[in-house]
Amino acid sequence: MTDEPIDPELDRLLGLLAAEERGATDPAEHPGAATLSSYHAHTLPPDEVSRVQDHIVACRQCRDQLLEYAQFLGPASEDPADNVSSFEKAAEWRRLKERMEEKEATAPEPLPVKAADDRRRILRSLRAFQALAAALGVLAVGLFLRNAYVQGRARVLPEQAILFGATRSVQESKPTRVRPPVALRITPDADYPRYRVEIETASGQPKQTLEIAPDRDGGLIEIPDGWSPGTYKIRVLGLKDGRAEPVGRAKELVVER
């Protein structure tokens, strides 16, 4: 009665049916671990049991979970390799304890309250320091950019040349009119390695004195934005052997707004 009747044609069709069903996907929703565990423990209410059974007939994943669990709980295997002496099990327990102690030793210890407070304080000061450093950084970048801007502006300053020397020209007699900012090129018609340029106001107050070496710096001087409009006098002196000799006549510079 319990032997299945032989029917090759039925088996063939069942094989075809199985092949068709093989590609079917598992249901999207599964009972939770608690439900499956309770189902296995026969502690589910009957309607739940029926629901789980319907599910496991259709769901390979849950079926495998339950079968594996049954095997996990089942009687010990007859494999001689599974027969471990209590001595060996005790050795395994010692090894596990050692590993647990090692893990505990390497794990960072929770900080006591005071240490935690100190740590927070240190972190706070570190954050303040970081904020300060960031502000200084921003300031430095700002200064650098400003400097680059100023230098950039100086580099593109319109140039105006004033000739100092023996050659006389129409320009010499007229004052040079400039609108700051502007770069003045002092081009002395003489043969000195260095020159001193003295600029003074109309009332004779020295405004600026600087030395130039036309071979090296191109003889440029800058008249910045800050100069108030008015007439200035420029005098150029040639420097040689500790002596200063006037080169040409003093020129008038009219700074306009």
Add this chain to the structure above:
Amino acid sequence: MRLVELIQANVEREENSHRLFDLHWRRANSYFRGKGFSPEECKDLTQDTFLRVFKSIDSFRRDSSFEWWLKGIAESIYKNEIRKRRTEKRDGIEQPIDAPVSNSERPQSPVETLASPEPGPLEKVVDREQVGALRATLQDLPEKMRQCCILRYVEGLKYQEIADLMQLSIETVKAHLFQGRKRLATMLGATQRAGKKGEGAT
């Protein structure tokens, strides 16, 4: 109170942990043996399992059984190990170039192709109809009988596995299968007879 609860309540934690280990060590070890690892590898993997068990036992909520939870950890350790080994051996499968070609890989000769047992289009249509009728008959079987038949004939499970899953005795499973097959065969005979009658009428 159960052992796990005692451990979670910090009652003689070490002694109770030792008892829990003694109680379940063999189970976890057998699990890895069942997966085909060597005895030494099994011991190491069982160690890893219990290391994780005792590390996270306080977070075990007891909504499933401890054994279910333990099996879940063992399964996770097993999967990690397999993943680790796959990463280590990612340089491909070695196959000797003079390895014999298996029958399934051997290309079929033209004669074999001509003599192929593949069913013709008409047979395929008939088969499809009969499989459809078989599926409908399966659905008409009583619940337990249907479930046993599907698990056996469609899913290919063993009697013992069906008995474990459906919480039936193995004898009951066999009885359901016997009755189920009889009904399916009767249906199949009736369908085939009806088919032949239909053919005769045309």
